[in-house]
Amino acid sequence: MTAISLIPPGLPLVLGALLLPLCTARLRALLVLGLPLLVLALVWQLPAGAVLSIDFLGHELAPLSDSKLARLFATVFAIMAFAGGLFGLNHMRVAELSAAMISAGSAIGIAFAGDLVTLLVFWEALALASTLLVWSTRTPQSRDAGLRYLVLHLFGGVLLLAGIIGQVAATGSVAFTAMALDSPAQWLILAGFLINAGAPPLSAWLPDAYPEASPGGMVALSAFTTKAAVFVLLTGFPGADILIAFGLYMVFYGIVYALLENDMRRILAYSIINQVGFMIVGIGIGTEMALNGAAAHAFTHIIYKALLLMSAGSVLYMTGKRKCTDLGGLFQSMPLTAICGIIGALAISSFPLTSGFISKSMISQSAADQHLTFVWFMLVAASAGVFLHAGIKFPWFVFFQKDSGLRPPDPPLNMRLGMILFAFLCIALGAWPAPLYNLLPYPVDYAPYTYAHVISMLQLLLFSGLAFFIMLPYLKRTLTITLDWDWFYRRLLPRAACPLVRALDAWQRRCSIDTLRHISHFLGALFLYHGPQGVLARTWATGSMVLWVVILLGIYLLAYYF
Amino acid sequence: MKPHWLVRPGSIRLLWIVFLCILALTVLAGLLVHPHAAFGIDGSFGFYTWFGFASCIALIIVAKLLALLLKRKDTYYDGD
Numbered sequence: 001m002t003a004i005s006l007i008p009p010g011l012p013l014v015l016g017a018l019l020l021p022l023c024t025a026r027l028r029a030l031l032v033l034g035l036p037l038l039v040l041a042l043v044w045q046l047p048a049g050a051v052l053s054i055d056f057l058g059h060e061l062a063p064l065s066d067s068k069l070a071r072l073f074a075t076v077f078a079i080m081a082f083a084g085g086l087f088g089l090n091h092m093r094v095a096e097l098s099a100a101m102i103s104a105g106s107a108i109g110i111a112f113a114g115d116l117v118t119l120l121v122f123w124e125a126l127a128l129a130s131t132l133l134v135w136s137t138r139t140p141q142s143r144d145a146g147l148r149y150l151v152l153h154l155f156g157g158v159l160l161l162a163g164i165i166g167q168v169a170a171t172g173s174v175a176f177t178a179m180a181l182d183s184p185a186q187w188l189i190l191a192g193f194l195i196n197a198g199a200p201p202l203s204a205w206l207p208d209a210y211p212e213a214s215p216g217g218m219v220a221l222s223a224f225t226t227k228a229a230v231f232v233l234l235t236g237f238p239g240a241d242i243l244i245a246f247g248l249y250m251v252f253y254g255i256v257y258a259l260l261e262n263d264m265r266r267i268l269a270y271s272i273i274n275q276v277g278f279m280i281v282g283i284g285i286g287t288e289m290a291l292n293g294a295a296a297h298a299f300t301h302i303i304y305k306a307l308l309l310m311s312a313g314s315v316l317y318m319t320g321k322r323k324c325t326d327l328g329g330l331f332q333s334m335p336l337t338a339i340c341g342i343i344g345a346l347a348i349s350s351f352p353l354t355s356g357f358i359s360k361s362m363i364s365q366s367a368a369d370q371h372l373t374f375v376w377f378m379l380v381a382a383s384a385g386v387f388l389h390a391g392i393k394f395p396w397f398v399f400f401q402k403d404s405g406l407r408p409p410d411p412p413l414n415m416r417l418g419m420i421l422f423a424f425l426c427i428a429l430g431a432w433p434a435p436l437y438n439l440l441p442y443p444v445d446y447a448p449y450t451y452a453h454v455i456s457m458l459q460l461l462l463f464s465g466l467a468f469f470i471m472l473p474y475l476k477r478t479l480t481i482t483l484d485w486d487w488f489y490r491r492l493l494p495r496a497a498c499p500l501v502r503a504l505d506a507w508q509r510r511c512s513i514d515t516l517r518h519i520s521h522f523l524g525a526l527f528l529y530h531g532p533q534g535v536l537a538r539t540w541a542t543g544s545m546v547l548w549v550v551i552l553l554g555i556y557l558l559a560y561y562f
Numbered sequence: 563m564k565p566h567w568l569v570r571p572g573s574i575r576l577l578w579i580v581f582l583c584i585l586a587l588t589v590l591a592g593l594l595v596h597p598h599a600a601f602g603i604d605g606s607f608g609f610y611t612w613f614g615f616a617s618c619i620a621l622i623i624v625a626k627l628l629a630l631l632l633k634r635k636d637t638y639y640d641g642d
Binding site for chain 1: 566568569581584585588589591592594595596600601604608609610611612613614615617618619620621622624625626628629632633634635636638639
């Protein structure tokens with residue numbers, strides 16, 4: 001019994017992923033859909049508080065350490081792996097499906113990691129698997145974006161590793177517990193976590209890389225990396241004040257950049273950062289209600305963001321187009337995709353009866369309870385902004401707006417089923433929040449459906465909608481991008497490095513010319529004295545040898561006398 | 563072919579009227595809310611209506627100002 005119950009639940013996904021390329025298509029589908037369900041079963045049969053510990057080089061590793069928070073995240077990761085697999089089954093490459101399963105398994109591994117070493121191993125596996133997902137479309141754009149993604153995440157991994165080494169050296173323990181941010185090592189760990197969360201200044205990797213993945217690839221990417229980062233921040237740094245500032249920046253950065261964006265999936269990528277910002281504010285506030293809110297929001301966000309990306313991915317799959325300027329009017333021929341996209345858009349905007357309503361409001365309520373006036377007003381303004389940039393902008397420009405003349409049908413059955421499943425969950429979680437509330441780490445003392453809350457949310461959102469349609473002429477899409485911090489490493493540094501590289505190149509060439517001249521001088525001298533005609537290589541007559549011996553003996557004799 | 567019901571000018575006008583009616587209803591429904599404000603102003607009548615509206619306008623203006631500085635053609639990085 002205990003032997004079965006203590007299998008780290010992420011493991012079957014990672015190992016199963018390696019088998020996928022060896023399977024027939026039918027068996028592959030069975031594994032892609034069956035393994036996430038097996039993982040769910042493994043998660044929920046764990047005895048409460050189970051710990052599997054292994055002695056390794058004198059440290060106690062805990063590849064499986066159960067907690068309510070770990071179960072919550074592992075559950076949603078497994079649900080996501082199932083729905084993502086279902087959605088991608090018809091169009092994702094085999095290697096891509098494997099990479100998606102490895103990233104799901106790694107994210108679940110992170111959720112159950114009780115020590116920093118296990119955490120790091122799964123952290124790096126997640127980065128590598130995600131890079132493969134970006135690369136899977138095999139376009140020059142995805143190759144470059146994937147490379148940038150990899151470099152940044154390996155950099156984050158190095159920060160994390162350095163922090164972990166410092167932490168272990170200082171405390172002697174590898175345990176992964178809440179940290180007080182009182183040593184440089186812990187700051188390094190925080191920095192490593194924040195890079196994966198999409199925090200400033202290194203956030204541009206997300207809208208840069210994710211939209212280059214395939215439709216199903218981006219669905220998988222959206223769920224694991226940033227939310228695994230939310231999980232480790234929840235575990236490691238609850239109540240760290242600095243996170244409030246990071247979170248608020250991300251919330252507004254996401255809105256403003258999404259408002260200016262033309263690529264539909266990049267709009268949704270910016271809105272991932274926006275939503276993770278809400279969670280990070282909640283972690284920074286750090287009360288039980290705020291942490292519950294952040295955890296609940298991660299759960300609901302994974303589902304509605306995946307739904308939005310499935311909707312956008314279906315449009316991309318059926319039309320091959322990704323820019324709002326090329327799209328529009330698709331509700332006529334893709335009604336199911338449009339309805340599912342709208343349900344996802346309502347959920348991300350926290351409309352009553354959708355999942356966002358019951359999770360995000362816990363975060364703003366906790367800000368009010370702590371009398372964080374500025375934070376609360378910013379969060380309310382941002383809630384309005386979410387409706388603006390994701391809630392209306394995405395469905396409006398893709399499915400309505402002008403008539404693009406495109407009349408593609410809804411996508412194939414498996415993609416439709418994936419969308420229907422998640423659209424159902426968005427509404428079910430919103431209408432019956434109790435099951436989710438029971439999974440949260442702390443007891444929930446919060447009732448989302450009060451008359452005042454429903455009315456105030458409706459007022460906020462509907463008047464944001466009014467603002468959108470009044471300002472519509474100013475929101476017209478153009479063929480533009482908006483520069484981000486990545487300009488520094490994509491444009492400034494390479495350009496600044498250019499003269500330096502040229503100078504180094506010239507210097508190296510001059511050096512090599514000089515060196516060659518010196519070497520040839522040296523060889524010439526060597527040849528002069530030691531070559532066939534050289535003075536030191538000549539054959540000497542025996543007579544001259546005798547003469548020199550006589551002279552030497554003569555000098556010796558003279559020296560002896562005096 | 564007749565255009566879809568949703569895109570006919572008549573229906574768009576109708577949708578606007580319905581939308582404005584719903585807006586008015588939510589404002590009126592606010593009268594029945596028992597105010598329990600955390601900061602004072604958020605309990606005032608219609609706070610969420612004007613705050614939501616103003617936030618969105620402000621966000622759009624900020625975005626447009628930022629765009630003046632940071633907007634580039636979407637081929638900007640091509641060839642790098």
